[in-house]
Amino acid sequence: MKAEHIDSLENIVGEKWVDADPERVMSYAREYTNDSYRLIAPEPAEDCVVVKPESALEISEIMEFANENSVSVIPKGGNTALAANAIPDESVVILVMERMNDSIEIDDINLTVTCEAGVTLEDLIDKLEEHNSLYFPLHPGDEGAQIGGMATMNAGGVRAVRDGIMRDQIRGVKAVLPTGEIVNFGNRDGKLIKNNAGYDLMQLMIGSEGTLGIITEVTLDLKPEPPQSATLVIPFESRSEAFSAVPKILQEGIIPLAIEFVEREQILHTAEDLGKEWPAREGEGDLMIMLAEDSEEDIFKAAAGIEKICQDFGSMDTLMADTTREERELLEIRSHFLPAIEDRILDCPDITVPRSELDELMTEIEALSDKYEVEIPLLAHAADGNLHAFIMLKDEEVEEIPDYYQDLKREMYEATVELGGTITGEHGVGALRKQEMSIQYTGRELEIMGQIKKVFDPNNILNPGKIVDLK
Amino acid sequence: MNILVFVKEVPDMEKVKFDRERGVIDRGSAEAQINPFDLNALQAAVDIKNEVGGEITAMCMGPSGAEDSLKEAIARGADEGILLTDRAFAGADTWATSFILARAARKLANFDLILCGEMSVDGDTAQVGPQTAEFLGIPHVAFVWEIDICDKNSLEVRTDLWNSTYVKEMELPGLLSVTKDINNPQLPSLQDKMSARKAEIEKWGLEDFADQGIDEDDVGLSGSLTRVKNIEVPPKTGRDSQIWEDEVEIGLAKITDLMREKRRI
Numbered sequence: 001m002k003a004e005h006i007d008s009l010e011n012i013v014g015e016k017w018v019d020a021d022p023e024r025v026m027s028y029a030r031e032y033t034n035d036s037y038r039l040i041a042p043e044p045a046e047d048c049v050v051v052k053p054e055s056a057l058e059i060s061e062i063m064e065f066a067n068e069n070s071v072s073v074i075p076k077g078g079n080t081a082l083a084a085n086a087i088p089d090e091s092v093v094i095l096v097m098e099r100m101n102d103s104i105e106i107d108d109i110n111l112t113v114t115c116e117a118g119v120t121l122e123d124l125i126d127k128l129e130e131h132n133s134l135y136f137p138l139h140p141g142d143e144g145a146q147i148g149g150m151a152t153m154n155a156g157g158v159r160a161v162r163d164g165i166m167r168d169q170i171r172g173v174k175a176v177l178p179t180g181e182i183v184n185f186g187n188r189d190g191k192l193i194k195n196n197a198g199y200d201l202m203q204l205m206i207g208s209e210g211t212l213g214i215i216t217e218v219t220l221d222l223k224p225e226p227p228q229s230a231t232l233v234i235p236f237e238s239r240s241e242a243f244s245a246v247p248k249i250l251q252e253g254i255i256p257l258a259i260e261f262v263e264r265e266q267i268l269h270t271a272e273d274l275g276k277e278w279p280a281r282e283g284e285g286d287l288m289i290m291l292a293e294d295s296e297e298d299i300f301k302a303a304a305g306i307e308k309i310c311q312d313f314g315s316m317d318t319l320m321a322d323t324t325r326e327e328r329e330l331l332e333i334r335s336h337f338l339p340a341i342e343d344r345i346l347d348c349p350d351i352t353v354p355r356s357e358l359d360e361l362m363t364e365i366e367a368l369s370d371k372y373e374v375e376i377p378l379l380a381h382a383a384d385g386n387l388h389a390f391i392m393l394k395d396e397e398v399e400e401i402p403d404y405y406q407d408l409k410r411e412m413y414e415a416t417v418e419l420g421g422t423i424t425g426e427h428g429v430g431a432l433r434k435q436e437m438s439i440q441y442t443g444r445e446l447e448i449m450g451q452i453k454k455v456f457d458p459n460n461i462l463n464p465g466k467i468v469d470l471k
Numbered sequence: 472m473n474i475l476v477f478v479k480e481v482p483d484m485e486k487v488k489f490d491r492e493r494g495v496i497d498r499g500s501a502e503a504q505i506n507p508f509d510l511n512a513l514q515a516a517v518d519i520k521n522e523v524g525g526e527i528t529a530m531c532m533g534p535s536g537a538e539d540s541l542k543e544a545i546a547r548g549a550d551e552g553i554l555l556t557d558r559a560f561a562g563a564d565t566w567a568t569s570f571i572l573a574r575a576a577r578k579l580a581n582f583d584l585i586l587c588g589e590m591s592v593d594g595d596t597a598q599v600g601p602q603t604a605e606f607l608g609i610p611h612v613a614f615v616w617e618i619d620i621c622d623k624n625s626l627e628v629r630t631d632l633w634n635s636t637y638v639k640e641m642e643l644p645g646l647l648s649v650t651k652d653i654n655n656p657q658l659p660s661l662q663d664k665m666s667a668r669k670a671e672i673e674k675w676g677l678e679d680f681a682d683q684g685i686d687e688d689d690v691g692l693s694g695s696l697t698r699v700k701n702i703e704v705p706p707k708t709g710r711d712s713q714i715w716e717d718e719v720e721i722g723l724a725k726i727t728d729l730m731r732e733k734r735r736i
Binding site: 016232233276277279300303304307317318319320321323324325326328 | 483485486504507655657658659660661662664665668716
């Protein structure tokens with residue numbers, strides 16, 4: 001980065017908030033992708049500079065400077081991305097949002113909370129715990145994730161069955177456009193339930209992975225927190241029977257927070273890796289169902305309804321956790337799935353199909369696993385049709401991408417799209433899935449995406465090279 | 472082997488809030504549940520029963536609502552539950568609690584082994600188990616993490632002794648308090664939980680101990696030797712930082728002083 005550019009950035013945010021120290025810059029340039037998928041994740045480019053603005057106004061000035069000088073900018077949240085969504089591949093300004101983390105305003109009347117973009121999920125949960133009844137229903141995973149990052153990535157997670165994903169929670173965003181203008185997408189205060197005026201640019205901004213603008217403030221829906229919760233673990237002889245039970249549960253009007261499927265061998269291994277014990281040992285795997293209701297009676301009613309349906313599909317004894325500690329322990333084991341095998345993972349496509357096709361997709365992946373003689377453990381958000389398919393290394397010591405990877409990956413994505421699915425349900429496109437966009441979209445569809453990017457970012461300076469390539 | 476398991480009902484410590492001004496726990500802020508260490512005791516009882524047979528009785532002293540915790544104990548493997556509940560029992564310290572538990576155990580008479588958790592998470596005293604055994608005049612071992620059954624009259628148990636293991640043999644009847652390392656409490660099945668909700672819990676009040684010559688002065692607050700004056704909740708501490716930009720020497724001196732003060736150098 002040119003010294004004069006660093007001077008200009010220091011003039012905007014102050015000398016203290018511009019950092020060119022290579023080691024510190026690298027810690028911001030990397031993201032979870034580098035730790036989880038080390039062989040396929042690009043190493044960050046050198047010669048980047050970290051800038052920590054404290055306001056939308058400063059970001060606006062930075063973007064004006066960046067446009068004038070053709071300097072690329074990558075906004076950075078909690079570094080929890082998993083598809084090389086914000087790893088610089090050239091000398092860029094890394095725009096770190098962590099100073100914009102003070103303001104969390106709860107609005108009891110409109111049932112919303114307005115957060116600065118750098119507020120972490122943990123900060124938000126802590127703040128809402130002070131409030132006795134309202135909560136934010138999503139929990140995409142790592143609590144170090146920032147709300148701005150969660151919005152721009154359209155984060156999902158296990159609790160999508162009842163409450164949806166980030167896209168469904170957001171009432172408004174404030175953002176700085178790549179050209180420096182500050183905008184309110186959604187509406188001025190982000191508190192309207194109905195707003196039918198014009199194109200929905202807010203939804204365009206959500207899930208844009210930091211390519212269309214820098215989100216500086218997000219207004220989220222809050223909900224009254226159901227006081228009772230429980231987690232069921234329901235073992236099944238066969239996976240397809242477990243999947244057959246899922247639509248029946250939803251048809252009965254029982255809407256849990258989450259319906260996950262865990263395979264027996266993997267979940268026992270994961271628990272062992274944590275020094276814990278998974279409660280079920282029989283059968284091919286379990287449905288893990290998280291319930292939240294208004295009363296203990298309602299919990300038992302829902303649980304009994306679910307058990308009855310599952311028994312029709314050959315389930316074994318339903319186990320029930322209803323203390324905070326036991327429920328958390330189950331979720332902790334389930335969430336440890338990736339870390340338990342991280343050393344041996346090559347890639348993990350988060351492919352998603354209609355829930356009716358999930359069993360078929362898993363069968364096809366098993367066939368690929370046999371064909372390529374590669375272990376592919378699976379973790380399924382069973383009600384969302386969302387699958388994490390872990391493509392494993394045959395040899396964990398290997399330092400180069402193995403030959404089988406490209407063909408296997410392509411076949412996996414093609415099978416998904418063939419079943420009416422998408423190449424990514426949660427982690428986004430980033431740099432890792434960009435090549436596969438053409439499997440899912442037509443040339444014209446991709447061209448429109450490219451044109452949208454150009455309208456927002458005519459000089460292609462904001463997180464360039466992600467999602468779509470500009471011609 | 473007939474086993475008596477003491478269970479205490481405690482607030483969910485991960486959700487409970489404290490009233491700092493009044494110095495008390497706000498019990499309305501969190502659901503009540505079985506003391507987690509007592510779940511380990513109950514699981515140990517279930518494991519022994521599975522090995523050698525017998526009956527498990529769960530016993531709890533608490534308000535009438537605590538029968539839900541005894542039903543939960545039944546869902547997790549106890550055969551029956553007895554609740555010691557009476558206004559006169561309220562406000563008991565560990566002495567008065569141990570006293571009435573010992574009398575209740577004596578009243579039950581038919582037990583070979585008493586198991587309880589090493590302590591309660593809302594009191595942290597670890598006194599009730601051993602004190603009860605002393606009242607009963609039976610042997611006891613605290614902080615047990617492994618139990619082997621030798622024969623119908625004795626057990627071999629293991630506890631920690633600094634970095635080594637203490638192996639002890641205990642004659643029965645006796646009492647053990649167990650740590651969380653002894654086992655992983657198993658989740659109950661939904662069916663067992665639903666059946667247990669209909670279970671009848673036997674309740675014993677002060678008048679049920681009349682034949683043992685106990686009156687109000689022996690139990691609850693009146694029978695207690697200690698009083699909790701106040702609960703002080705330590706304030707949340709966050710990280711504090713200070714940056715010396717142009718005065719590095721002053722900063723270094725300050726850090727050195729601080730480390731000396733904290734006895735780190």
